[in-house]
Each structure stands twice: as C-alpha cells, then as structure tokens.
Amino acid sequence: MRNLVLGNEALAQGAIDAGLSGVYAYPGTPSTEITEYIQHSKTAKEDHIHYNWSANEKTAMEAALGMSYAGKRSMVVMKHVGLNVASDVFMNMSVSGVNGGLVVVVADDPSMHSSQNEQDSRFYGKFAMVPILEPSNQQEAYDFMQYAFDLSEEIKLPVLFRMVTRLSHSRSGVEFRAKKRKQNPIKLPEDTRQFALIPAYAKIQFEKLVKKKPVLIEKSETSVYNRLCLSKRDKSLGIIACGIAYNYVMENVDEDKDFFSILKISQYPLPKKKIKELYDYCDEILVVEEGYPMIEEILHNYFDENDKIKGKLSGALPLTGELNPNMVGNATGFFHDKPKKLPNIVKGRPPQLCEGCGHTDLFNAINTLLPEIGNKKVFGDIGCYALGALPPLNTINTLIDMGASITMAKGAADAGLENVIAVIGDSTFTHSGMTGLLDAVNEKTPITVVISDNSSVAMTGAQDSSAVGRLESICLGIGVEPEHLITIIPLKKNHDKNVEILRKEIWHKGVSVIISQRACVRLSRDKKEEIKQKIASLN
Amino acid sequence: MNANIILSGVGGQGILTIAAVLDTAALNEGLYVKQSEVHGMSQRGGAVESHVRISDKEIYSDLIPQGKADLILSVEPMELLRYIPFLKNDGWLLTDSHTFVNIIDYPERHELYKQIKLFPNHIIIKATNVAKDLGNSKAANMVLLGASSTLLPISEESIRNAIRQLFEPKGEKVVNLNLVAFESGINLAKKYSEFVF
Numbered sequence A: 001m002r003n004l005v006l007g008n009e010a011l012a013q014g015a016i017d018a019g020l021s022g023v024y025a026y027p028g029t030p031s032t033e034i035t036e037y038i039q040h041s042k043t044a045k046e047d048h049i050h051y052n053w054s055a056n057e058k059t060a061m062e063a064a065l066g067m068s069y070a071g072k073r074s075m076v077v078m079k080h081v082g083l084n085v086a087s088d089v090f091m092n093m094s095v096s097g098v099n100g101g102l103v104v105v106v107a108d109d110p111s112m113h114s115s116q117n118e119q120d121s122r123f124y125g126k127f128a129m130v131p132i133l134e135p136s137n138q139q140e141a142y143d144f145m146q147y148a149f150d151l152s153e154e155i156k157l158p159v160l161f162r163m164v165t166r167l168s169h170s171r172s173g174v175e176f177r178a179k180k181r182k183q184n185p186i187k188l189p190e191d192t193r194q195f196a197l198i199p200a201y202a203k204i205q206f207e208k209l210v211k212k213k214p215v216l217i218e219k220s221e222t223s224v225y226n227r228l229c230l231s232k233r234d235k236s237l238g239i240i241a242c243g244i245a246y247n248y249v250m251e252n253v254d255e256d257k258d259f260f261s262i263l264k265i266s267q268y269p270l271p272k273k274k275i276k277e278l279y280d281y282c283d284e285i286l287v288v289e290e291g292y293p294m295i296e297e298i299l300h301n302y303f304d305e306n307d308k309i310k311g312k313l314s315g316a317l318p319l320t321g322e323l324n325p326n327m328v329g330n331a332t333g334f335f336h337d338k339p340k341k342l343p344n345i346v347k348g349r350p351p352q353l354c355e356g357c358g359h360t361d362l363f364n365a366i367n368t369l370l371p372e373i374g375n376k377k378v379f380g381d382i383g384c385y386a387l388g389a390l391p392p393l394n395t396i397n398t399l400i401d402m403g404a405s406i407t408m409a410k411g412a413a414d415a416g417l418e419n420v421i422a423v424i425g426d427s428t429f430t431h432s433g434m435t436g437l438l439d440a441v442n443e444k445t446p447i448t449v450v451i452s453d454n455s456s457v458a459m460t461g462a463q464d465s466s467a468v469g470r471l472e473s474i475c476l477g478i479g480v481e482p483e484h485l486i487t488i489i490p491l492k493k494n495h496d497k498n499v500e501i502l503r504k505e506i507w508h509k510g511v512s513v514i515i516s517q518r519a520c521v522r523l524s525r526d527k528k529e530e531i532k533q534k535i536a537s538l539n
Numbered sequence B: 001m002n003a004n005i006i007l008s009g010v011g012g013q014g015i016l017t018i019a020a021v022l023d024t025a026a027l028n029e030g031l032y033v034k035q036s037e038v039h040g041m042s043q044r045g046g047a048v049e050s051h052v053r054i055s056d057k058e059i060y061s062d063l064i065p066q067g068k069a070d071l072i073l074s075v076e077p078m079e080l081l082r083y084i085p086f087l088k089n090d091g092w093l094l095t096d097s098h099t100f101v102n103i104i105d106y107p108e109r110h111e112l113y114k115q116i117k118l119f120p121n122h123i124i125i126k127a128t129n130v131a132k133d134l135g136n137s138k139a140a141n142m143v144l145l146g147a148s149s150t151l152l153p154i155s156e157e158s159i160r161n162a163i164r165q166l167f168e169p170k171g172e173k174v175v176n177l178n179l180v181a182f183e184s185g186i187n188l189a190k191k192y193s194e195f196v197f
C-alpha cells in the first residue's frame, strides 16, 4: 500500500520504523512537519518516543547526543540556519562519536521561501567529516532512514540527513515497507573517555575521526545510493546529479534513460572512483546540485582541469535560488519553448499579519512614538512580527538571526545611540534572546526590550512555546528591575495607555522590558484554554 | 498519461484541499502522484500555489516545468494569471471570478478578465456565488474542482469518493455540502459558453 505523505512525513515514519527512541527539535520551515508527524503518531505515543519541542537547536542536539550516549537511537531536526546554532555540539560530537545511532536532519531552503539565507548544510557535513545522505524523493526519504541509523551505529558517527524545501513539502505515494525495528535497550558506552573531550582524549578521538575518512569513502563507493550508469550511445556529456536535482535531470531525459551517462549522488563523502570513471568516460561533466556548488568545486580540485567541468561556477546553472526542470533542461541541451510572459497586470501579494493580530497593535503604538524618538532605532527579530519590516507598518529596521534584536540594540546603545528598542517574540526570546538580555542587564545598557508574547511559535504553525508562563520570572531572574518590567495588552482600546508606558520606558536610562501579551488569534479555543491552565499551574 | 495541474489562490482559500482530493483520487486509481505545496507561513493573505502531477508512470520532478501545465485552476483571477508562464500552448485556464483584494495596487477586475480571455481555453465561473447559495462560500473550491472535471485524468466517481474520504471526519453535513458543490461545478461547466461581466 502506498501512503500519501510529504517528504518530511516519509522521513519521520522511516525513523519510527528504524527504532527511534526520541526526536529533539526546534521548529523551522521547511523542517517542522517531521517532528509534528511523530507528535501525532500513535505508535510514537505507545512506544514512548520522546517528541516534545526543545528551546533551541543546540539544546535539542545535545539532548539527542545524551540519548545516543545512553545507547538509544535519536534524531535531531532543524532548518538549515538551526545548524548554525547547534554547530558547536555538531562539530564536537563528530569528534566524540556516538553510541546509539544519531541522525541529524537538516532541511535547507534554497530560494529562501521562508528563510534569511540559502546556506548549504552539506558544507557542515564535510567540515565535521561525517557522512551525509541526501534523498531525491519521498520513498528514499523513508528508506534512507533505516540505513542512516545502521550506518551511524556501524561507524559510530552522527549521520547528516539533508533535505530541501521541495522534497520536504512535496507529497507522493510511499510504501512503508520496512519491518518495524525494536528500540535499543539502554547500553552505556564501553569507554566513556570517548565523550570526555579534554585535550588528551580529544586528540585521540580526532585522530580516530580522520582515520575514518577512507572507510567512509569506501562506503560511498559501494553504496547503492550512488548509482553510476554509463551511456552506451553518447559520451559527450556525463551528469553528476545530487539529491533532488537528479529528478530535474530525469524529467528532461524522460523515458530515455540511456541518453547521457549519469552518476546519481545520495551519499557523501564523494565516491572518488565512480566520479573518475565518469570523468574519463565523457567529454564534458555537468554537476547538477541543489545549493552551493560544492561538488563542482571539489571536482576542480580533483582534476585541475576547469573547462571540462560545468555547473554553477561555469555559469551553466544559476548560482542563486533553487533549481527547476527548465534550468536543468537548458544546461543539458534540452531546450524548452520560451515560456509565456507573466502579464504585467499581476501584482505581488506578500503575506500579511492576520486581521486582529496583537503584533499590529504593538507596532502601531511604537510607530506613534517614532517622530519623537527618531527613525531607524527599532531592532527586530524573526517570527510573524518580522512582517513589521514591510509597508504599511515599516516599524522594524533589522532582522539577522534569532535573538539578534536585543544584542544589536545593545551594541547600538553602546555606540551612543539613544532610545533604542528591540522587538522580539516570546519563542525567539527563550530560543536565544535571554543571554543577550543578561549582557544588557549586567551593563545597565539603556535599551527597551519589547517581548511580543503571543504564547505560541506562530510563524511556523503555532507550536507550543517554551516561554509560556515563564517570561516574567525569567526576566526578573536575569536581573531586570521589577519597576521596569511591565506587561501591556496590545489592543486598540489600550493604545494611548500603551504609548504612555512605552514612552516612559524608552526614555529610561537603563534596561526596560515590556511584555506585550495577547495570544495569537489563530490559536484554537482549546489551545488557549490549555495555555491558561499551564500558566495557572506555574503560578 | 501525464497531467500537470497548477492550483493557485490566496492563503486560506482552500487550494490545499483541492490538492488533497486530487491526490487521494489519483492514488486510489493506482496512479502515480507528486504534489508540491507551499507551507510554513502561518499568516494569511499571501499568494499560494501547489503543483499536482498525475501519471501512469513514475514521476520525477516535484515541480511542473514552465510551459507544461495542462490546467491552471485558480480560486482567484489575479492568482490565475501569476502562473501563465507554466501554461502549455493548448492548456486550460479555470478560475473563480471572485476577486480577493488585500493589496492597495490590486488591478481593475475587468482588466483581469480581459487578460484571461486572451487565452483560447478559459473558463471563468462565479464559484463563490454558487457556494454561497449552497450555504457556505468556502465550498467554492469544490465548485471549481467540479467545473474542471472533464479536464482531469481521473473519473468523477473517484473524486466523489475522495471527497467522502477526506471530509468524513468533519461529519455528513460537510461531506454533502462539498459533494453538492462539486456537482454544481460539473453542471456549470457543461452549460458554460462565455463569461459576461
């Protein structure tokens, strides 16, 4: 039977069937549905698989490593920029190695459908010297999971599992064909020195890691997921196609699978021998890869012959944005008709804050004060409220990475800028805003931090926020003075009152925190009730 | 057989439901399906698209190539025109006439209809009005799906079954509303000659 599932869901089911004991994650498009699928899975509940959200990607990955230390299979899931946050543990756990299987799922977002950049996670995998798996379709997303965990336990390393938006968010019929594996029992590492990276042990571990490289390459050479097909008819072009990019090549050659020689890559480090075979067989090599031109660069290194290798660097494919079948068609010589022109009459339609959203009332209050405090002083962060950077609101001036509103505001205040404001969401605050607030409190930096608290991680589909019921106590604990910690309710009828409070705090020469508190209007009544009860139980 | 369908509209207008019905029906007929969709933005009001591909052979690309769509089915006329670069030469355009105006520079709607009429194969229907008459304007998506039924590679009966299957958890009333909306769409398209505005 084929099940109609997203690439993300296929992967999640694959992990459950592979004997997963826990998933750790912080939401982030396009990765969110993986964890949500496990949260809604009956089997996961019955088997007591851990699936609650973590505060951020670093805490998630460390917890996953702890579960692996105890001998069980764990998975950590994030969007590409999440790996920046978790990179400290990621780089070090490749040195320590793992005990139970550990799979790191990272979903890249080429074309930035919902992200600040289009960084390519394969570089992290290469940097950390761990194997990378890159499925090209939904069935592979399912099938690869079993292999990923087995591989991780066999070579005692974390395995990076790379997804991209178009696979994460595309549905297809998938067979859940593996027999469900039992979870591992608790089994502590034979020698815990592996996990104690004081220099003396770290040196030994790093040596071990470096020595694993030939083993990993050999695994890639013999992997069924790296398939080389040499064309008997045509030697003019050999194509190296990775992950989802393979589909765009096949879309163009259609039925005629012997049209070109093709090396499909779904497992890294790269199988050098297979690549050499293709290289020697063909007059020209085209690398089709989603993301940065990583393989193309490596090939230039291998062969030192630039003209024969084509791809993003040579200009055959664009350096930015995601690939599509038309681009790949053009690069392989399957020219398509020129598509019809987009009629001029069509106007852009960006998403907007929902009708009645509390963020809007907060921005209106801040905007009222801009004439007196001056423009360009509102440091923003990531979440629904980032739409405050767009017209008609135009309140927010910056958006860099999660948590940067508070710390950038601090830096600007340190530079001498007055009346500086940071706007941050509740989930973003507990993700990575709290530590920055501590810096500001320690130095009594004159900034006003506004936490726009909608009791939810709204941007990614209303997941539970770790901040619920805890913001005040966190701020007080960090050392914010109680008289400068004020809660307001962002509603039209409170506008004047809220402006007054904001004005006073913005002119205060120290740290003020204003919690602007109103639940996201998209939360269901049940959810709102659940939140109320949680808050009550905390008080 | 190979059908490429682009669904378009504004976030919250129900195009992912149309996609789900098509996917389910196709899978039940034993066909291959790929359907990519836009996810992640909670906020409403932005342009949303989904690519649905149905075939009796394995499908590779999750995205429909430009110039290869057999049908663009839109819940909103300007959103229909946004995907014109995907349309095949002899492809079909089908849209609700009802506009969703949430931007200040939204074009004059008669200009939109005029542009759509430049393409020989087009159907413009008042799906929202029909759905309203049936008791819920949200069912406009099923009216449109009905109107597209002769252009689809799957049987009407499979689609009816898929509608039953998908709406069943919401109760019989919802199932029936959507089935009736689907039938109205079929009839509208049968009678369709020209959209007059």
Ligand SMILES: Cc1ncc(C[n+]2csc(CCOP(=O)(O)OP(=O)(O)O)c2C)c(N)n1
Binding pocket: A026, A027, A028, A029, A057, A079, A081, A082, A083, A085, A382, A383, A384, A385, A402, A424, A425, A426, A427, A428, A429, A454, A456, A457, A458, A459, A460, A465
């Ligand atoms: C490191 C990192 N992880 C995850 C994301 C995705 N993401 C952006 S903002 C956000 C949470 C927003 O929640 P909150 O701050 O409460 O704002 P809201 O959307 O509720 O207004 C998430 C999950 C990201 N951009 N960067």
Ligand code: SF4
Binding pocket: A352, A353, A354, A356, A357, A358, A359, A384, A454, A458, A459, A520, A521, A522, B042, B043, B044
């Ligand atoms: S989803 Fe919630 S937080 Fe986001 S714009 Fe809508 S109401 Fe505001």
